[in-house]
Amino acid sequence: MLIRIPLLNPFETSFGRTSVKEAVIVRLDSGDSQAYGECTAEREPYYSYEFNSMSWKVISDLILPMLAGAEISSPLDFGTLTHRVRGHSMSKGAVEMALWDLFCRSAGMPLHRAIGGVRKRIECGISIGIQDSVDTLISTIARSLDQGYRRIKIKVKPGWDTEVLERVRTEFPDIPLQVDANAAYSLHSIRTLKDMDRFNLTMIEQPLDYDDLLEHSILQRRIRTPICLDESIKGDESVKLMHRLGSGRVVNIKAGRVGGIAGSLSVHDTAMERNIPVWIGGMLETGIGRSFNVALNTLPDVRFPGDTSPSSRYFRRDIIVEPFEMDSKGRMPVPSKNGSGIEVDERELERWTAKRKILKLS
Numbered sequence: 022m023l024i025r026i027p028l029l030n031p032f033e034t035s036f037g038r039t040s041v042k043e044a045v046i047v048r049l050d051s052g053d054s055q056a057y058g059e060c061t062a063e064r065e066p067y068y069s070y071e072f073n074s075m076s077w078k079v080i081s082d083l084i085l086p087m088l089a090g091a092e093i094s095s096p097l098d099f100g101t102l103t104h105r106v107r108g109h110s111m112s113k114g115a116v117e118m119a120l121w122d123l124f125c126r127s128a129g130m131p132l133h134r135a136i137g138g139v140r141k142r143i144e145c146g147i148s149i150g151i152q153d154s155v156d157t158l159i160s161t162i163a164r165s166l167d168q169g170y171r172r173i174k175i176k177v178k179p180g181w182d183t184e185v186l187e188r189v190r191t192e193f194p195d196i197p198l199q200v201d202a203n204a205a206y207s208l209h210s211i212r213t214l215k216d217m218d219r220f221n222l223t224m225i226e227q228p229l230d231y232d233d234l235l236e237h238s239i240l241q242r243r244i245r246t247p248i249c250l251d252e253s254i255k256g257d258e259s260v261k262l263m264h265r266l267g268s269g270r271v272v273n274i275k276a277g278r279v280g281g282i283a284g285s286l287s288v289h290d291t292a293m294e295r296n297i298p299v300w301i302g303g304m305l306e307t308g309i310g311r312s313f314n315v316a317l318n319t320l321p322d323v324r325f326p327g328d329t330s331p332s333s334r335y336f337r338r339d340i341i342v343e344p345f346e347m348d349s350k351g352r353m354p355v356p357s358k359n360g361s362g363i364e365v366d367e368r369e370l371e372r373w374t375a376k377r378k379i380l381k382l383s
């Protein structure tokens with residue numbers, strides 16, 4: 022189904038402002054079990070070339086029919102079954118994650134255990150969008166620290182960068198702080214990017230083009246701040262290239278961007294073998310997508326708090342029965358129930374559903 026839920030607060034990045042979360046939700050029914058996955062594409066192709074009306078088509082016309090009648094003994098079979106479709110990682114990821122949920126539920130196992138997670142609670146970070154004024158940003162950061170968040174990430178873009186950071190560092194000299202540019206700069210801005218070194222940032226996320234590895238390697242040689250790649254990491258091959266070229270020192274894993282859980286695990290393992298730390302990014306997911314991010318946060322090479330915030334950061338009421346909550350120290354318990362560990366609130370889901378389609382696969 023396609024859902025549209027209002028966000029509590031609009032979220033602004035270097036490519037625009039979002040006030041409604043729109044997502045394609047996949048539900049797989051098998052016997053008595055129901056499993057869910059969420060596509061992380063957006064309404065428009067700004068973060069990625071994928072976008073919801075296209076994902077709707079790819080999922081219902083291509084991906085789901087490929088599963089029809091197939092003997093699937095493990096969610097790891099998904100990659101082979103859908104190999105013919107090139108790209109479309111977010112569309113594939115939505116179905117693949119639902120498949121993991123289904124398998125873990127029927128195997129009586131929580132997802133985090135199935136993927137080799139090593140912790141029972143995770144550390145939460147917050148990603149703060151571009152604000153109307155620096156004063157609003159400062160008060161948002163102060164409130165987030167009071168709430169317990171363990172790291173602050175702020176979105177930057179040309180014109181909203183070093184001056185803003187100067188104010189932030191004056192107010193909060195020692196907090197773990199990182200910035201995310203969502204590919205808003207080019208090497209022409211190297212002076213601004215070099216200038217960011219004086220703010221002692223944990224990392225700068227995706228400063229250059231969304232597909233680039235080469236220019237990031239040039240930039241990383243010129244700046245002290247570690248570069249973290251998000252958009253540029255499409256799978257484990259990108260991690261190998263990044264490492265070989267020296268394009269960055271940290272990887273942001275977003276399950277949708279790398280095709281789901283199996284893709285996330287291979288990016289994670291490839292990074293860990295090369296001693297590259299990772300953390301788990303976010304796409305303003307509902308509780309369904311969030312549950313997979315929580316499980317991925319338990320992996321051993323996750324060495325920074327990510328973008329996984331409690332449900333109440335985004336929605337007045339999440340579409341799951343027990344929303345994700347964070348304690349005053351910025352930690353979130355990992356659900357111990359089977360599968361993704363959540364129970365979908367069918368009524369809430371129904372309330373925000375704009376369109377649905379039912380396919381019979383067997």
Ligand SMILES: [Mg+2]
Pocket residue numbers: 201203226227251252273302
């Ligand atoms: Mg990012």
